[in-house]
Amino acid sequence: MTTRIGVISSGRGENLRHIIEAISSGRLPAEVAVVLADQPEAGALRIARGAGIEAAFVDPTGLGRAEYDARLAEHLDRAGVDLVVLTGYMRILTPEFVRRFRGRTINIHPALLPSFPGLDAFQQALDYGVKVTGTTVHLVDEEVDHGPIIHQVAVEVREDDTHESLKARIQEAEYRAYPEALRLFIERRPKVLGRKVVFGGKEVE
Numbered sequence: 001m002t003t004r005i006g007v008i009s010s011g012r013g014e015n016l017r018h019i020i021e022a023i024s025s026g027r028l029p030a031e032v033a034v035v036l037a038d039q040p041e042a043g044a045l046r047i048a049r050g051a052g053i054e055a056a057f058v059d060p061t062g063l064g065r066a067e068y069d070a071r072l073a074e075h076l077d078r079a080g081v082d083l084v085v086l087t088g089y090m091r092i093l094t095p096e097f098v099r100r101f102r103g104r105t106i107n108i109h110p111a112l113l114p115s116f117p118g119l120d121a122f123q124q125a126l127d128y129g130v131k132v133t134g135t136t137v138h139l140v141d142e143e144v145d146h147g148p149i150i151h152q153v154a155v156e157v158r159e160d161d162t163h164e165s166l167k168a169r170i171q172e173a174e175y176r177a178y179p180e181a182l183r184l185f186i187e188r189r190p191k192v193l194g195r196k197v198v199f200g201g202k203e204v205e
């Protein structure tokens with residue numbers, strides 16, 4: 001049974017593009033069933049439609065957080081989604097949503113959590129003066145950028161880095177890391193023991 005992914009995005013959609021490419025090339029055993037966005041001009045909607053994938057702008061106007069998340073959940077359930085994948089989704093999901101999709105909602109964050117949670121992790125890394133940062137793929141829980149970690153990739157910070165150059169290098173790492181993390185999660189079905197995501201056993205051939 002192919003894993004059906006529901007993507008929720010606010011952003012440009014480049015992680016979505018690379019997930020779609022990984023599926024098309026056979027590197028990711030899944031299908032994107034639906035793409036949802038809270039912004040009508042989100043690049044993720046254009047990329048989804050260009051790939052023939054159902055896509056919907058879910059308008060948050062006049063809705064409280066819980067009501068809005070319930071709308072998202074309705075779209076996901078209607079599409080028969082198994083796994084919820086956030087790509088640059090810039091709203092905090094309510095505890096009700098997290099509970100409804102617990103253990104199957106995944107996010108990518110452009111830093112090595114628990115360092116630099118929240119917004120503009122690139123600038124946080126530059127301001128702190130770290131020599132290494134990176135990207136983290138993690139399960140989503142009721143807190144922000146706190147859920148158990150599935151996969152991380154380190155990225156060097158160079159002395160002449162600007163916000164844009166560091167952001168570009170981290171995002172290039174994300175485009176490899178997210179499809180790989182999703183493949184591991186789908187094929188090896190890890191256990192979550194407290195804060196730890198435990199894959200156990202040997203690599204799936």
Ligand SMILES: Nc1nc2c(c(=O)[nH]1)N[C@@H](CN(C=O)c1ccc(C(=O)N[C@@H](CCC(=O)O)C(=O)O)cc1)CN2
Pocket residue numbers: 086089090091092093094098107108109110118119140141142143144145146147
């Ligand atoms: N319950 C959870 N929801 C979300 C998580 C999570 O871990 N748990 N991850 C975020 C993604 N994210 C960073 O990766 C993130 C997104 C948004 C915010 C935030 O402070 N948003 C503000 C509004 C920001 C704005 O509109 O400019 C807010 O919602 O009040 C922090 C981190 C996705 N959701």
Ligand SMILES: NCC(=O)N[C@@H]1O[C@H](COP(=O)([O-])[O-])[C@@H](O)[C@H]1O
Pocket residue numbers: 009010011012013014015016087088089108109110118119120121171174
């Ligand atoms: N805190 C959340 C956060 O900063 N997420 C970041 O938004 C970008 C979305 O890009 P995309 O829309 O092109 O995939 C990604 O770099 C992701 O790590």
